[in-house]
Amino acid sequence: MTYTTQMDAARKGIITEQMKIVAAKEKMDPNRLRELVASGQVVIPANKNHRNLDPEGIGAGLRTKINVNLGVSKDCCNIELELEKARKAIELKAEAIMDLSCYGKTREFRRKLVEMSPAMIGTVPMYDAVGMLEKDLKDITVDEFFKVVETHAEDGVDFMTIHCGINRATAERVKRNKRLTNIVSRGGSLLFAWMELNNQENPFYEYYDRLLDICVKYDITLSLGDACRPGSIHDATDAAQVEELIVLGELTKRAWEKNVQVMIEGPGHMAINEIPGNMMLQKRLCHGAPFYVLGPIVTDIAPGYDHITSAIGGAIAAAHGADFLCYVTPAEHLRLPDLDDMKEGIIAAKIAAHAADIAKGIPGARDWDNAMSEARANVDFPRMIELALDPEKARRYRESSRPEHEDTCTMCGKMCPMKNMKKILNGEDLCIK
Known part of the structure; x- marks a missing residue:
């Protein structure tokens, strides 16, 4: 079956290659995505002459x-x-x-x-x-x-x-x-x-x-x-x-x-x-x-x-x-x-x-934040930098002000709450002089 546009295909019940790619990126059922495109609530801009496009969807959900x-x-x-x-x-x-x-x-x-x-x-x-x-x-x-x-x-x-x-x-x-x-x-x-x-x-x-x-x-x-x-x-x-x-x-x-x-x-x-x-x-x-x-x-x-x-x-x-x-x-x-x-x-x-x-409440949206929070709880600066939205800037800031102890930063030092809470909860002593 032929179609003219992504909306035309969606209304004819066709799941296009672009819809398959977008559905996978969005963790959405392809048929659900097709319904949203058919109704106009989602668009997939994809000119027929844009050969190397990696398609994206814009819209509801x-x-x-x-x-x-x-x-x-x-x-x-x-x-x-x-x-x-x-x-x-x-x-x-x-x-x-x-x-x-x-x-x-x-x-x-x-x-x-x-x-x-x-x-x-x-x-x-x-x-x-x-x-x-x-x-x-x-x-x-x-x-x-x-x-x-x-x-x-x-x-x-x-x-x-x-x-x-x-x-x-x-x-x-x-x-x-x-x-x-x-x-x-x-x-x-x-x-x-x-x-x-x-x-x-x-x-x-x-x-x-x-x-x-x-x-x-x-x-x-x-x-x-x-x-x-x-x-x-x-x-x-x-x-x-x-x-x-x-x-x-x-x-x-x-x-x-x-x-x-x-x-x-x-x-x-x-x-x-x-x-x-x-x-x-x-x-x-x-x-x-x-x-x-x-x-x-x-x-x-x-x-x-x-x-x-x-x-x-x-x-x-x-x-x-x-x-x-x-x-x-x-x-x-x-x-x-x-x-x-x-x-x-x-x-x-x-x-x-x-x-x-x-x-x-987009599916998976919080996963990135949770991974960052886990890295912070573990005082894992390499992992924090890796997860940063702008790793280059995060790395530059970290390297511009090095702490005495690598598992802290120059703001808190030995008073690092992440590090100290773990020690206390594990029954360890603190030394923060």
């Missing part, structure tokens, strides 16, 4: 995944550095990489990225349109927008962020309801500008079925972008954000009718107390589709530390239903991240994802 952003800009156009970042992201086991290149002829870089990466690859075709077509934004035609989308699909991109929900009605809502930070989505702001300059509807909304046909052809997972995501905690959960979310829910159903896999993108900046409600709202309005969040960043005052503000929000969001976290680096709001920034962002996002998996 699965481990929280993370995405790494990279790509060239006009001010920082070093393709080799971006490829080095990609290699590091793969080494650190990021499940997804998004190429957000927005300058010049990006196809060569994108093809290299797809060819080298076992991680799923995402793009935002809107970023590429001006550079690829060498035209002013106002002069780009509807056909040219779709040409860019199809080019990315041909190159093997597994998921695309496309801001289909910022239609003219939502744009009017933005204009009528003053925001502190307006539209901070790059792709969303470009489409808003194109609509205003041309007095036309968003082409990806007006010709949505044309977009879905491309997705079916290559089995692209459509990541419905949130043009109206809040760019400050002041703007969170406002009329524009909620109206766009309602539109995205409608577009999700239309995509599912054509067997196109969908995930929904979400906030943004948001106070901690608003996060659980937003997660519930998204899942309700978008019919349980996987939720992909940037952060949420929980306070606006920490430039240079936004990997931390994002990890706080990401952990809370994922514990309350978000399925996919976009990393944020210390360079957020300041500059293009370098290699060190990227690593800090990845580690912070992975901490948030793992903490959420523990809260969600």
Whole structure:
């Protein structure tokens, strides 16, 4: 039996090779996974042209995944550095990489990225349109927008962020309801500008079925972008954000009718107390589709530390239903991240994802923590370092400050509670002078 997309296969009762791999990784029954893909609660982004993909699932009952952003800009156009970042992201086991290149002829870089990466690859075709077509934004035609989308699909991109929900009605809502930070989505702001300059509807909304046909052809997972995501905690959960979310829910159903896999993108900046409600709202309005969040960043005052503000929000969001976290680096709001920034962002996002998996009761999530606790109870520093999320940093810290006794650290020394409790419970004397 033939099929067009992972969702089409799942609805026909077919367990694809990608489903088998994901089920094994997630310790889930393959038939249960197939049911979740069929219902749209899980997506497996897997472009037919991405030959060396090691597939991952995103959605209900699965481990929280993370995405790494990279790509060239006009001010920082070093393709080799971006490829080095990609290699590091793969080494650190990021499940997804998004190429957000927005300058010049990006196809060569994108093809290299797809060819080298076992991680799923995402793009935002809107970023590429001006550079690829060498035209002013106002002069780009509807056909040219779709040409860019199809080019990315041909190159093997597994998921695309496309801001289909910022239609003219939502744009009017933005204009009528003053925001502190307006539209901070790059792709969303470009489409808003194109609509205003041309007095036309968003082409990806007006010709949505044309977009879905491309997705079916290559089995692209459509990541419905949130043009109206809040760019400050002041703007969170406002009329524009909620109206766009309602539109995205409608577009999700239309995509599912054509067997196109969908995930929904979400906030943004948001106070901690608003996060659980937003997660519930998204899942309700978008019919349980996987939720992909940037952060949420929980306070606006920490430039240079936004990997931390994002990890706080990401952990809370994922514990309350978000399925996919976009990393944020210390360079957020300041500059293009370098290699060190990227690593800090990845580690912070992975901490948030793992903490959420523990809260969600994902099978096996606590096993890693229990192994670490056992190593600590045994004062086994080599084992602790081996189990660390970032063994390199843990080893560097340990070696930078050596204790008098190797089975302690320089904070506690002979007062080490782990070591001393074992001795006392074993009936031994202590000597801690």
